[in-house]
Amino acid sequence: MGVVTVATLLGLGGVLPGQEAAADDAAAYAFAEDARSIDGAEDIADSVPLEPGRTYRSTLPARGPVHYRLKLDGTTNLYASATAVPPAGRTASVVDGVKVSVRDGEGRTCDVDTASFGTAGSRHPVAAWAMREISPRRSLCQEAGTYYLSVERVDPDGQGSSRDPWDMELTAVSEPAPEKAGATSAPTQWNSAPPHPLAGSPERRPGGAGFTRATPVGQGVWRDDIRPGRTFFYRVPVDWGQQLHVTAELGASGTAGSGYVAAALDLDLYNPVRGHVVDVGVDYDGGSKAGSLAPLRPVEYANRHAAERQAGAMRFAGSYYLVAHLSAGVADTFGDGPVPLTLRVRVDGTVQDGPAYAGEPLPADVFTVTGQDREAAAEGGTDGDGTVFRALAVGGIGTGTALLAGLGVWTLAARRRAVP
DSSP states (O other): OOOOOHHHHTTSTTOOHHHHHHOSSGGGOOOOTTOEEOOOBSSGGGOEEOOTTOEEEEEEOSSSOEEEEEEEOSSOEEEEEEEEEOOOOSOOOTTOEEEEEEEOTTSOEEEEEEEEOOTTOOOOOEEEEEEEOOOTTOOSSOSSEEEEEEEEESOTTSTTOOOSOEEEEEEEEEEOOBSSOOOSSOOSOOOOSOOOOOOSOOEEOOOBSSGGGOEEOOSEEEEEEEOTTOEEEEEEEEOTTOEEEEEEEEOOOOSSOOOOEEEEEEEEEEOTTSOEEEEEEEEESSSOEEEEOOOOOOOOGGGGGOSSHHHHTOOSOEEEEEEEEEOTTHHHHHOSSOEEEEEEEEEESOOOOOOOBSSOOBSTTTTOOOHHHHHHHHHOOOGGGHHHHHHHHHTTOOHHHHHHHHHHHHHHHHHHHHOO
16 A cells, blocks of 8 residues: 555645645635536537536636536526636736626526725635526526526736636535515614624634635634735634624734735625625734624525625525635735734624525535534534644644644544444
8 A cells, every 4th residue: 555645635635735825826725625627618609517516616718708507497596606716916906806697598697796806906816606596576587598607807907917817616506495485675674783893812713725625713703824915714604693793803013114005904705605795904004903894684584685785695594704815015015924813703693593495405505504513613623624734834843743643633533433
């Protein structure tokens, strides 16, 4: 038997997450291990099909859209998301990013969304979503048939924009109709007052490198050190009836540099289908700075009837994703050393029953919060123990020691699985 590394045993492709996290470019994004590689079509007639419940890896050209095909029935909602992963670079057009649209077989637009790099103009993974929704409020895109997902760059010719193709991760999620018809309007009464940020000393919780490697966190105060140009992913289980509040803080740089970087930290919140909900930018002058996400509605099925897209995005329970990016421009003023990042996460409200669906969503568990989800959020575990490895790497432990420690974790997990 040949030598088998711990990374191989844990299905990490021979690269430890800590090594991925140490990379200084956007390629450190961790794509889903089960992502199927496909090519988008320049001509819509040549588009390849996407299956709900699957994750795909593809390429976004510098100019022009690429198309994918969807076969949909007349009762199911479909949510498609594209996460664009640009190549490394110090600058970017502030309006560049990714545009996603869903169209019916006659070319009529069902939905469209755009995500950009924001004020700081720093390249990092951004995601946009579009849907085919069955709704009495809509007249288009209600029939069964062939639909198309189109993805393109927003501003490929802008100042600082990359002329290279971008990697891209695609997801398609289906949501069946509820067994019984419910409210046809969004709730008008909800607590919109911003609470005081959660107090307490932070606990170390290293950030993940992608949506599928997002580090679980729950209510609490969480801390990691983030370098300029890096992006961290966290996921928070939020159940039906619960309300999420998040404050992000940047600590002192610890350098002699002085200056000011607008929107140095970009914190985005995405819902369980990777649909953008809200974001906040935190300016930085080398000292402690903080910013909070705008108050969010409690998670409720009827939120989808709201006129505002932000309110409508809070339409299902599941894992909500916090994506924190520190602008590459911070290094120009304060050096490329790590900056303390603290997330104060509060989850309020009593868990309620969700809708009884007439079928199974795909993936099956996307709109549920399980006891395992809550346990992982409290203890910080991830599939494949990626968090453990990254903590070892960041802490400066040698490769051999990290492998031995990882092997111990893997062995213990194997023994636990062997106990009847």
